[in-house]
Amino acid sequence: MPPDFISNVYVFIVAGFCGFELIKRVSPLLHTPLMSLTNALDAIVVVAAIIIAGRHETALTTVLGAVAIAASFSNMVGGFFITDRMLRMFKAGKAKQ
Amino acid sequence: MMTIAAVQQYLDFAYVAAVILFILSLKWLSSPTTARWGVLAGEIGATIAVAATLFNPEIVQYKWIIITLIIGAAVGIPLGLVKMTAVPQRTALSHAFGAASAAMIGIAEYYVGVPRVTRFQMGEIGLEVIIGSLTFTGSLIAAGKLQEILPQRPIVYRGQNIVSLAVLGLALLLAILMVINPAQAWLFPIMVVVALGFGVLLVTPIGGADMPTVISLLNSYAGFSAALLGFVLNSKVLVVAGALDGSSGFILSVIMCKAMNRSFTNVLFGAFGQVTTSAAAAKEERPVRSASPEDAAGILEIARKVVIVPGYGMAVAQAQHKVRELYDALIKRGVDVQFAIHPVAGRMPGHMNVLLAEADVPYDHLKEMDEINGDLPQTDVALVIGANDVTNPAAKTDKSSPIFGMPVIDVDKAHTTMVIKRSMNPGFAGIDNPLYYMENTLMLFGDAKAFVTNIVKELSTHN
Numbered sequence: 001m002p003p004d005f006i007s008n009v010y011v012f013i014v015a016g017f018c019g020f021e022l023i024k025r026v027s028p029l030l031h032t033p034l035m036s037l038t039n040a041l042d043a044i045v046v047v048a049a050i051i052i053a054g055r056h057e058t059a060l061t062t063v064l065g066a067v068a069i070a071a072s073f074s075n076m077v078g079g080f081f082i083t084d085r086m087l088r089m090f091k092a093g094k095a096k097q
Numbered sequence: 098m099m100t101i102a103a104v105q106q107y108l109d110f111a112y113v114a115a116v117i118l119f120i121l122s123l124k125w126l127s128s129p130t131t132a133r134w135g136v137l138a139g140e141i142g143a144t145i146a147v148a149a150t151l152f153n154p155e156i157v158q159y160k161w162i163i164i165t166l167i168i169g170a171a172v173g174i175p176l177g178l179v180k181m182t183a184v185p186q187r188t189a190l191s192h193a194f195g196a197a198s199a200a201m202i203g204i205a206e207y208y209v210g211v212p213r214v215t216r217f218q219m220g221e222i223g224l225e226v227i228i229g230s231l232t233f234t235g236s237l238i239a240a241g242k243l244q245e246i247l248p249q250r251p252i253v254y255r256g257q258n259i260v261s262l263a264v265l266g267l268a269l270l271l272a273i274l275m276v277i278n279p280a281q282a283w284l285f286p287i288m289v290v291v292a293l294g295f296g297v298l299l300v301t302p303i304g305g306a307d308m309p310t311v312i313s314l315l316n317s318y319a320g321f322s323a324a325l326l327g328f329v330l331n332s333k334v335l336v337v338a339g340a341l342d343g344s345s346g347f348i349l350s351v352i353m354c355k356a357m358n359r360s361f362t363n364v365l366f367g368a369f370g371q372v373t374t375s376a377a378a379a380k381e382e383r384p385v386r387s388a389s390p391e392d393a394a395g396i397l398e399i400a401r402k403v404v405i406v407p408g409y410g411m412a413v414a415q416a417q418h419k420v421r422e423l424y425d426a427l428i429k430r431g432v433d434v435q436f437a438i439h440p441v442a443g444r445m446p447g448h449m450n451v452l453l454a455e456a457d458v459p460y461d462h463l464k465e466m467d468e469i470n471g472d473l474p475q476t477d478v479a480l481v482i483g484a485n486d487v488t489n490p491a492a493k494t495d496k497s498s499p500i501f502g503m504p505v506i507d508v509d510k511a512h513t514t515m516v517i518k519r520s521m522n523p524g525f526a527g528i529d530n531p532l533y534y535m536e537n538t539l540m541l542f543g544d545a546k547a548f549v550t551n552i553v554k555e556l557s558t559h560n
Contacts, residue, residue, distance in 0.1 A: 001217055004331045012324055015337040018120060019344035025127040028352075028440060028465050031447030032184060034126055034345060035316055039191045041119050041139055042342035045198050045323050046169075047112075047150040048330050052205045053165065054156030064205040066161040068198035073169025074176060075191045075198075076143055081177025082187070084136045086451055089181075090129045093459030 033086045040079025046072040101154045111149030112334040118142030119338060123345075129460055146334060181455040182412050185312065185444040186243035192315045193236035199322040200229030204289065206329055211282055218329065219279035223272030225325035227292040231268075232318040234296030239311055242300075243444055249305035261298040268292045303364070305409075306486065308444045310353040310364045317346025349446050356440035356466075358492075358502040385521065388539040390548060393515055394555030396539075397423075400477035400513075402433045404469060406506050407449050408442045410483015410518070414545035420482060421456035423549050426556045435462055437469040437479075437506045439487035470507050479511035483545045485518075489530045499528055509535060517541045517548050 026034050049072055053065030118138045125135030156162070179187045203226040207214060214222070241247035271288035275281055303311050324339025326332075354361060388396075397403060405424070411417060427434050436458065442449045450463050473479060481488050490509040491498040508514045509532055516533060518540060532538055541548055 002215075002331070005217075005328070008328050008331065008333065008336050011333050011336045012328075012340050015340035016344050019123065019341040020348065022120070022123040022127070022341075023345045023348050026123075027128065028438070028447060029450045029460055029463060030126060030129060030132060031349060031352075032188075032445060032451045033132065033447070035188055035313075035349065035446065036184075036191070037122065037126060037136060037139060038316070038320065038342040038345040039188070039195060040143070041122065041338050042195050042320055042323050043198075044115070044119075044143060044146055044334060044338040045195070045202060045326060047146055048202050048326060048332060048335060049198055050147070050150050050162055051153055051155055052202055052209075053161050054153070054158060055209075056158040056161075057209055061205040061209050062158075062161060064201040064208075066165045068201040068205075069162060069165035070169040070172065071194040071201075072198040073166050074171075074173035075194045076147075077170050077173030078176035078187075079173075079191060080136055080140050080143070081174065082179070082184070084133060085177065086181070086184075086454070087129070087132045087136060089451070089454040089457075090132070090460045091454070091457065092129070093461050 029090070030087075033083045036079050036086070037083045040076050040083060043072045043076035043079060046076060104152060104154050108149050108153060111145050112332075115142040115146035116334055116337045118145070119341060123341060181451055182415060183244075184451060185308065185448060186240045188445055189236050189240035189243055189312055189315065192312070192319045193233050193240060195319040196229045196232035196236060196315075196322055199319070199326045200226050200233060200289075202326055203229060203329060204285075207285060208282075212280055214279040216276050216279060219276045220272075221325060221329045223275055223288065225322055225329055226289060227268050227272060228318055228325065229322040230289055230292035231265075231296035231299060232315055232322060234293045235300040235311075236296075236315045236319070238297055238300040239303075239308065239315060242303075242305060243308060251302050251304040253302050257298075257302055261295065264291060264295045264298055268295055305444065306441075307357075307364050309441045309446055309448070310350055310357070310359075310361075312445045313346050313349035313353050314361070314364075315346070317343050317350055320344070320346050353441055353446060356504060358500070358504065383534045385533050385540050386538065387542055388515070390541070390551035391555050393539070393541055393548075394552045394559065396513060396515070397427060397432070397478055397480070397552065398430065398556060398559060400427075400432055402435075402472070402476045403427060403478045403480060404435050404437050404473060404476045404508075404511065406437045406439070406442075406479060406481045406484050406488055406508055407453065408439075408482065408484025408487060409444060409448075410485075410545050412443055412448065412452055412483070414483060416482065416546035416549055417452040417456040419546050419549040419553065421453070421458050422553045423556075424458055424462075426553055430556075435464050435469060435472070437466060437473075437508075438463055439466050439484070439506055442484055442487055466504060466506055473507045473510040476511040477513065479506075479508035479514045481508055481514065481516040481518075482549065483517065485530055486528060488516075488532055489528065490535075491528075491531050495531075508532065509538075512537065514538045515541055517543065517545050519544065 320342030
């Protein structure tokens, strides 16, 4: 077992619980933007793709890394973009009743 | 000149900052008033992480990185500009992209290390690549169904579940064989192909009405594959982001399943297809009362409280802007108008809210099912626009109904219920809706957009 495995398990568990508690509190009103935002955050795999492509070890790994950069970076850009567009549309009514 | 270890330390600080911002991002998303700050926090976090990574001393060549970052942005911007009605398929497509990149990085990691890959690493990589691959093809199929390139109805055949499970079993078996001897590189592409095939088999039998659950499940898989990739690469920022995304998808899947009173296994392996025949056979001619736009306008005009129940039909007809005009016309007359949103209305979680927000309906008038159900007995008119199963009273009373036990919006309790519907054809799940034959129900036959337009026109002449 690699030495960092257990520390990664700790991180995973704490982050998982943290996510659970935070997301439970998101209003169902915003479930669509929630999904597009978490998608954009998940696109952080782009950092791993950058390293794989940049290490330039074999043609195969460079191509895989490069395609992964394009795929995940498009998620990052598009995800933040559309989430913000959606959230701008949510307006409260004039407080009269 | 800094040593590699020193640079690595600075990079880790950047990743910690990114993780903090990601968590704040989700925290701020909890309320519409702070949600846009959440996006900003996420953007800053992601920018810090990507910028820092570019300083990683392991990088020896920047050409492809720059080119593909530009391509990614060029693809991402149009995908961020799609119409709100296309958001479900866009979301499915982005799950596909996310899962594909996680799978590809896992595959590259295997080939980088191949003669030296340990059994433990092989187990991690195998699992990660299988989940990433099946999520990739599964999400593509889901996107195809939502875009109606593929048929939305469930595609089922005899022995389907056995075939699907056998294919999944084969993928896992190949992974186990590789763990036993990680140097068997020839097995690796076979495992990837089998996992890709399983993704297709997993989503093909699922019908459009179950898409909110499936899209949430795929969201969760995409997240967990990124978290697993974090284990493979020993990258804590990936573990955190993947765990956040995975748990978000998981919670949404649970909410969707509860809203349909079904289990995960039932959604994935119990396609609604079999139901269609029995429900169709039991159909008999029963009288329904229909009404014209003039009648409907007359009834709405004298109402004090109106609850509008939108469904997927409103999205298909692109009627949300007309519905907003109707809302305005009624509000102007002093009618109290609320919208009742069922959690699985539409094709993804929150779909109706986004469409109505796009049409400028204030979000404080969008009520969750549990919030509005208590008001329905005091409601003069419940107006159902393109929703079917989520209003079916048989779910409360008829034990033989395939949707028995599913929580529904109690439109049958309103003084008058009006249903805009194209025809008497039962919905996609093929389940008859007794609501349509009730005494206080009026059927408004026609296209949702055209019918609402006519009601609005009528109302404007009554001034």
